Amino acid sequence: MAHEFAGLGEPFSNYEKARFVVLSAPFESTTSYLKGTAAGPAAILEASGELELYDIELGTTPAERGIATLPQIQCDGPVEEVIDAIRRKCSKILEDGKFPVVLGGEHTVSLGLHLALKDFYGDVSALHLDAHGDLRDSFEGSRFSHACVMRRIREHSDAVQAGIRAICEEEAELISEEGLKVFYAHEMVEGDLIPDIIGCLGDRVHVTLDLDVLDPSVMPAVGTPEPGGLGWYGLLGLLKAVAVSREVVGFDMVELCPRPGLEYAGFTAAKLAYKMMGFLP
Numbered sequence: 001m002a003h004e005f006a007g008l009g010e011p012f013s014n015y016e017k018a019r020f021v022v023l024s025a026p027f028e029s030t031t032s033y034l035k036g037t038a039a040g041p042a043a044i045l046e047a048s049g050e051l052e053l054y055d056i057e058l059g060t061t062p063a064e065r066g067i068a069t070l071p072q073i074q075c076d077g078p079v080e081e082v083i084d085a086i087r088r089k090c091s092k093i094l095e096d097g098k099f100p101v102v103l104g105g106e107h108t109v110s111l112g113l114h115l116a117l118k119d120f121y122g123d124v125s126a127l128h129l130d131a132h133g134d135l136r137d138s139f140e141g142s143r144f145s146h147a148c149v150m151r152r153i154r155e156h157s158d159a160v161q162a163g164i165r166a167i168c169e170e171e172a173e174l175i176s177e178e179g180l181k182v183f184y185a186h187e188m189v190e191g192d193l194i195p196d197i198i199g200c201l202g203d204r205v206h207v208t209l210d211l212d213v214l215d216p217s218v219m220p221a222v223g224t225p226e227p228g229g230l231g232w233y234g235l236l237g238l239l240k241a242v243a244v245s246r247e248v249v250g251f252d253m254v255e256l257c258p259r260p261g262l263e264y265a266g267f268t269a270a271k272l273a274y275k276m277m278g279f280l281p
């Protein structure tokens with residue numbers, strides 16, 4: 001691993017002392033449109049070295065609470081093995097009393113973190129921020145496709161989905177038949193739905209963030225871009241509100257698909273992860 005998050009050295013990157021632990025999971029096997037999410041975590045770590053560590057909004061330097069960076073998960077095996085490896089590594093982070101930040105890779109990796117959170121805490125609800133529903137039962141022959149990850153997570157936990165703006169008919173029927181808690185992007189631009197979103201969440205929350213929840217004008221380098229996404233400050237406002245009103249116990253950020261000429265997208269992703277760490281107690 002060439003880079004530590006934010007280019008931190010001792011003492012702030014020290015695992016024993018760190019509040020946050022960044023784990024890269026560069027898994028990619030089922031992406032359906034643009035390829036390249038396997039390069040996402042390295043691009044985020046590299047760009048994070050350029051972050052200004054003082055946070056204007058908070059008036060603090062969140063990095064001083066400690067951010068350790070682990071060696072990346074080996075992601076060349078079968079999908080079930082990769083999910084299990086992420087689950088085991090995240091379980092260790094939780095047992096060590098630290099907060100896991102998982103960087104994908106395709107969205108499938110979020111299942112590994114979710115299962116570890118479930119093992120450790122018992123009851124955890126998922127806040128899923130994404131352009132896509134990811135609720136298909138299977139996609140292109142796989143039940144572990146990135147298009148199915150929320151269907152798999154929902155087999156274990158309650159979930160609230162926000163920023164959604166692309167679903168298939170199967171997903172639309174599931175949402176209406178089972179009364180799933182979905183906040184569509186077009187509804188979110190019309191009014192402040194943050195209190196409603198938070199009101200649907202349980203006490204402990206896993207935030208799983210597909211970068212395509214952001215509008216492509218803010219986040220152009222994703223595998224499956226969709227117009228009409230959230231703006232930078234809108235997303236930050238939602239993350240901050242969740243971080244202060246619920247016990248957020250895990251965070252993952254997935255689907256960065258680095259592309260030449262769009263390096264700022266990696267920086268935007270790194271800043272988003274750092275903002276989220278800053279918001280957390």
Ligand SMILES: [Mn+2]
Pocket residue numbers: 130131132210212213224255
């Ligand atoms: Mn998506």
